[in-house]
Amino acid sequence: MRRHYWFCFAWFFCMASSAQAAGIQLLDADPTLAGAIWYPCAAEPQPVPLGRLTLNFIDTLQGVKDCPVSGSKLPLVIVAHGRGGWFGGHDDTAQALADAGFVVAAINYRGDNGADRSQSESLYNITARPADTIRLLDFVLNDWRDRAVIDRDKIGFFGFSAGAYTGLILAGAKPDFQKIAPFCTESNTSLGCEQFRRGDIPPEPPHDPRIRAAVLADTALNFMFSPERLAGIQIPxxxxxSKSGGGGVDPKDVVLTASSLPGKPEVRVVPAGHFAFLAPCSAKFAAELPRLCTDPPGFDRTAFHRELNASIVSFLRDHLAIERKL
Structure with a gap:
């Protein structure tokens, strides 16, 4: 893999020049917005118990619980997990962004998370994800107790897999639900195909022009997008x-979607599988879910995430016109 050393240098400079850690406020009062908000905090990180947000064997995140927010006019980034994931699945990316001066918000998508998969195969999940993301964005901008620190004109997005699909929709893509037809053979009794066969097609999902730039990793549901269906995307x-895909994502389809996007955005490749974009696994996590933690021989997920996170910070900083920390 071609290494982007200047990104690694930028990452090192940012880390070396900042004493801040990620403050964390847990969103656990409203079950429809279950997640967390990360932000700059001038304190040392420590394990933060998740309480009622505990997911099976995951019961803590690193950060500083309810630490006062450091800074003002901070950019905001929404992070969207993949199918069956959870709000902390990209915790290292959220921490990196918070350390770089961003506010970061993520939730468990209803019916499509590690604790509840009841809607993962539903057609309505395709529209519910963008709608729930907009609800989260509305909450952070209008109801979050520290909303005054956010620069409402500097909003970015990071999404993985179904979360990357969500980003395409929010940015202006229009999925073609009729493209589902070839997958819904008589033997396919999935919830989505049962809905499709009886004509229970959801309305077009909503977009959100408040999002000004996005980083998308291994976009899912690529078959739903033609170049014409992607033409409405106007943000950077x-x-x-991933080189080898997985988790229902075919690398060839990701390439096709990327090549069909307006502006021909830069595409970077990780020499590993789909789940390499998830945060590096603890020993306990790897023992419980080895398929999410197994990478090719010689591949260092921790080292890759230093590169990935540095690229996300740099891209969003540049395209949201954010002044670099000195």
């Missing part, structure tokens, strides 16, 4: 893709 994008 950075695309990451």
């Amino acid at each position: 994008l950075l695309i990451w893709r």
